[in-house]
Amino acid sequence: MLTTEASSSYTDLEKMPIHELLSSINKEDQTVPQAVSKALPQIEALLAQIVPRMKAGGRLFYIGAGTSGRLGILDASECPPTFGVSPGLVVGLIAGGDQAIRSAVENAEDDWDQAWVDLQAYKPNERDSLIGLAASGRTPYVIGGLNEAHKAGLLTGCIVCNEGSAVAEAAEYPVEVVVGPEFLTGSTRMKSGTAQKLVLNMISTAAMIQLGRVKGNKMVDMQLTNEKLVGRAIRMIMEEVDVSPDEAASLLDEHGSVRAAIEALQGKK
Structure with a gap:
């Protein structure tokens, strides 16, 4: 069984008073930064490959389904206002298309070919990098996209929350952040989603700093929208x-x- 699908360490959740629910969720959440810390060497190895490609004009793509896909889109969409870069420099794609950002699209994540089809709109090339996001590490949409991207010469990486997954096997530079069973069994929007968000924060922020989009500790290229x-x-x-x-x-x-x-x-x- 996948770690992300393992039974919660807590039971009878419906009988817990609100205080106990909140304190228990908080207790579990505190384990996430520790799991991310263990993956720092993998994150560094991935970034060390991405940054030179971006300096040479390459782009960074995220692909994922469900919560993972939404987190990729969130991270990508915040790069232009934060760092003043073009919307096409960091791009997030989700299984099922834009409608899946708000509503689940049935069976979209099970299509092995669609991620590469979706990427064709951007004319990907060998200077680009692709990061597959999948808490489970077994999403066909992500695996298929990584496989095709690798064949086309793109750099491939991933962020998963299980060890030894098919997604990690498909990526040249996998990042495995194993956070353990969720408080609510199988609900990977919780600890797994938090872990992916933390890693995405690191990747995009560190990359933009390396690209010269920060001065000192200031967002000197941010868009002045309000x-x-x-x-x-x-x-x-x-x-x-x-x-x-x-x-x-x-x-x-x-x-x-x-x-x-x-x-x-x-x-x-």
Whole structure:
């Protein structure tokens, strides 16, 4: 039996008072960062291969089904506003297409060929990288996509939550984060989903830092899409070049980004 399908360490959940339910879920959640920590060498090995390809113009694709697919789409969709990159640099695909983001699509994850078909819209090439996301490690949509991507010369990796899985076998650089049985038996949207989210945070953030999309500890290329972000941008400029709030706001308005504003002022000094 897969670890992710093993019976929960807790029973009679329906008899638990709310406090016990919450404290038990929290207790289980605390084991997730420990499991991710054990996988750090695998995550590093995968990133060490992805970054040079992205520097050479390659893209990063995620494929998955259900919760895993949604997490990939979430991570990809947050890269443009956070780091100012184009929407096509990091792309998330889910079995069943966009409608599956909100509603389950029957049997979509069981199609061995569809992931590679879905990827064709992006004209994948050998500079690109593909990460398969599957808590179980046995999703046909993901396995098929990884196999075809490898044949086409793409770098392949994965994030799974079971050891020795078919998905890991199909990937050149597997990441296995074994979090153990879920609090609610088989509900991999819980610990497994949290583990995948943590690893995706690491991969995209570290990659963007390596690509020069961060200065110091600041998101200097972030998109200024609301007042909160404009305020943050103004504070960044003030901290970096020691100007007043009004001067920082004027620089931001003139140059359109934190990076451009800072570089323009520094160039005058």
